[in-house]
Amino acid sequence: MSEITLAVKHLHKKIGKRKIIKNISFELKTGEVFGFLGPNGAGKTTTIRMLVGLIKPTSGTIHICGYNIQKNFPKAMERLGCIVENPELYPYLTGWENLKFFARMLDNVDDQRIQEVVNLVGLNNRIHDKVKTYSLGMRQRLGIGQALLNKPKVLILDEPTNGLDPAGIREMRKFIRYLAEQEGLSVLVSSHLLSEIQNLCDRVAIILNGKIIHTESVHTLLTEQEKMIWRVSPIDKGFAILKKAAPSAKLDKEYIVTPYLEGAIANWSKLLFEAGIDIKEMNRKIPSLEDLFLELTGGSSVE
Structure with missing residues (x-):
């Protein structure tokens, strides 16, 4: 059986008197790509911000590889990689210098690990060029590389294909599938491109008005209808x-x-x-x- 790497149970978020997130629960397993969909104002972004520790839930629990992010935040974050919105990169540094800069913030990330990540994201030929010369797809790959430096078990990507052309979308889809199937990561992908969720994800959760109204495998969800x-x-x-x-x-x-x-x-x-x-x-x-x-x-x- 696949290991549960991310467990969200009875998550609530209240701002003032307004209930933003209402009793959300779901799980991610090793090697799967999980889609997270929601209409405007549904609570998708708020949920992601709680998952990565940017805001605290009002109640409920989030466990990453068994670690409660509220009780053991450092251990939980060691196993998490994320890109929320656009990757933060320094355009006048090279790709290598960007990774080197972020590696200094982490424990036990040496040049060998940086090179492993460069190989993984397929930027060998351009890693010593300045980031300002990169295409959008290359910047997205470098951003994901940054998120992979600490060898996370869970990867959260917010709109990873945003702004990419059709060829770039196909390339990113193939890359994310590789991370799940070959590297064994659990990947949560939020996207407004429903066709990409359909082509990319194993399961999908649909959130509406702060509640998850459906969670199912993409195949089952479609064939049942x-x-x-x-x-x-x-x-x-x-x-x-x-x-x-x-x-x-x-x-x-x-x-x-x-x-x-x-x-x-x-x-x-x-x-x-x-x-x-x-x-x-x-x-x-x-x-x-x-x-x-x-x-x-x-x-x-x-x-």
Whole structure:
């Protein structure tokens, strides 16, 4: 079984009389990429700031590799790497000099470890160039390299593909997957790019109004919401038959939408055929994560 590296239990945050975060709980496991999604004002950024120790929770606990961040903050932070918003880099220093500067703030990070990180983030050819000459993707990689210097078990990335072009997004996605699958890190990724969460993450948590409303594997979340799209004639009679068989069936203009239930589809088709209904088209539809997100949050936009 995979080790639990980040455990968040019954987390609350109250500012004045306003409850920002309401009883959030979730876990990250070794080697997984976990997506964190929420509409504007949902509490996503507040949660991340609590996870990395920038603000304190009102109540609840956060454990990183078994260490409570409130009771044993230094030990917990030793096992955490993070980039909140944009990586803080010095543009007139080289990539190596930036890593060297940050290494001085950590214990037992020598030149050998810095070189290991350079190899890991793929900046060997440019590490001795000034950061001001780097592309945005290279700066993101160097920022992640900075976060990896202390060999963390948990890596938190806030909008890691923000501003990247499509090629840079694909490269960053591949890199994050490598960190999880080959290096064994637990990676929490917040992003407003729902398609990237769908392509990148193993599981996703959706937060709304300070509460997590759904946590599931991306695959399960999508397949559970599969639909069957029917185009039949006459549509009114066909809809009456399908509505009786599947009470959640809906009429959408010239189409009928039912759940996709593999064991029932053949029987529903038989009912339509025996009633003299002409089946003109049947399509199985797996929703995108964006469609599902909008459905679960009532159409709220993402941050």
